[in-house]
Amino acid sequence: MTDLGPNGAQLREHQLNESCKVKKNPEHKIETKLAQLGRDPNSHEGFVNPPIQRGSTVLFDNPADLYRKDIKTYGLEGASTQDRLCSALTEIMGGVGTILCPSGLSAITLVLLGLTKSGDHVLVCDSAYGPTRRFCDEVLAKYGVETTYYPPSVGTEIGAFIKPNTVLIMLESPGSITMELQDIPAIVKVAKAKGxxxxxxxxxxxxxxFKPLAIGVDISIQALTKYQSGHSDVLAGSVTTNNEELLARLLDMHLALGIGTSAEDAWLCLRGLRTMAVRLAHQDQTARKIASWLETREEVERVLHPALPSSPDNAIWQRDFTGAGGLFSFILKPVGKAKIYAMLEAFEIFAMGFSWGGYESLVLYCDPQIKRSAVKWTENGHLIRLAIGLENVDDLIADLDRALEALK
Ligand SMILES: Cc1ncc(COP(=O)(O)O)c(C=O)c1O
Incomplete structure (x- = not known):
């Protein structure tokens, strides 16, 4: 501890006022924002990072405050650590508010439950994350909410799938396995016209x-488990909207479900934000190099990566996105399952596992996960998904080379 002497308090206050400001400027670029958002050193003795504020019970001096709606009354609403993460995410996404959830999936189900009631109809893209589909088919259906799956390529023809009781369109672009992009501006235009x-x-x-709220999407969901936390040691999710009325409805459901997020997990996500732009850029660059290399391999039928010029979705990607991150897939030419298993076992760096966005590269054999009802998945070969981490690109290519050789 530093003893600042008899005038320590004033000196410390002076230091805080003079040197600890985190000047936020909406004009700053994303890398700068990620280094600054959610920080306020002056509120906790000048330390650069916020503290982890744990807690269930909030204490009151005034009985009139106990049942107020405009102040925090219980830990499920989140304490200051969660608030800092929410404010950072709201700013990054360009919304009016963010709700934290204990996983990406619970963020998705919060939206599906919070915005529907019995008798409603929702539209979900056919390429959606599997557990989103499972929730619609097994839970929403049980409560009298009908789901129709639409082809990811739909665009303005989404109108043909809309019914008088359609209340919500759930988008995912690209789908996290098959990597098909959607024409989000076209879908949003139709949805807006129909309320x-x-x-x-x-x-x-x-x-x-990608900035979905800026192009008119009402709600942006993140599995913070992936890039924001970035180290494969957190499960968390977020829901951000730029619509106050939707925010209020979702907050009510969040409270009803009791799905708070721990201060530790929020803090780890905040910490992850500081390095996220650098990690994403590295993963993007490595992934694109590997994707291009895979296109040259005779064992590979097709690479599914929207940033590749060969992708049928490349024009949409160029129009709507400024980068791609580390997740993409490829289709192997048809071979027996035993060979696929031999390939998967030959990897030394890529590990098998069900996530992505972390520092470590992962490989997944995905055929059992492809569920389609609107449009048949017609590829004959096996779909392999890669989540590119922070390892050296040459080492990763050598690892893939070794594994592809095992197919022979
Ligand atoms: C596209 C996508 N959305 C949501 C999720 C769910 O995130 P979580 O694992 O935090 O529930 C995942 C997880 O793999 C995912 O891939």
Missing amino acids: IVTAIDDTWSAGVY
Whole structure:
């Protein structure tokens, strides 16, 4: 501890006032914002990072405050650590508010439950994250909410899928396995004209490389488990909107479900934000190099990466996105399952596992996860998904080379 002497208090106050300001400027670029958002050193003795504020019970001096709606009354609403993460995410996404959830999936289900009632109809893209589909089919259906899946390529023809009771369109672009992009501006235009709410699982872009709220989507969902936390040690999710009325409805459901997020997890996500732009850029660059290299391999039928010029979605990607991150897939030419298993076992760096956005590269054999009802998935070969981490690109290519050789 430093003893600042008899005038220590004033001196310390002076230091705080003079040197600890985090000047936020809406004109700053994303890298600068990620280094600054959610920080306020003056509120906690000048330390650069906020403290982890744990707590269930909030204490009151005044009985009249106990049942107020405009102040925090219980820990499920989140304490200052969670608030800092929310304010950072709201700013990054360009919304009016953010709600934290204990996983990406619970953020998705919060939106699906919070904005529907019995008798309603929702539209979900056919390429949606599997558990989103499972929730619609197994839970929403049980409560009398009908789901129709639409082809990811739909664009303005989404109108043909809309019913008088359609209340919500759930988007995901690209789908996190098959990587098909959607024409989000076209879908949003139709939805807006009909007063239908749109929500997007935007985890692939981390809210950095795509700005759904800016192009008219009402709600942006992130699995913070991926890029924001970035180290495969957190499960968390967020829901950000630029619509006050939707925010209020979602907050009510959040409270009803009791799905708070721990201060530790929020703090780890905040810490992850500081390095996210650098990680994303590295992962993007490595992933694109590997994707291009895979296109040259005879074992590979097709690479599914919207930033590749060969992708049928490349024009949409160029129009709507500023980067791509580290997640993409490829289709192997048809081979027996035993060979696929031999390939998967031959990897030394890529590990098998069900996530992405962390520092470590992962590989997944995804055929069992492809569920389609609007449009048949017609590829004959096996779909392999890669989540590119922070390792050296040459080492990763050598690892893939070794694994592809095992197919022979
Ligand atoms: C696209 C997408 N959305 C949401 C989720 C759910 O995130 P979580 O694992 O935090 O529930 C995942 C997880 O893999 C995902 O890939």
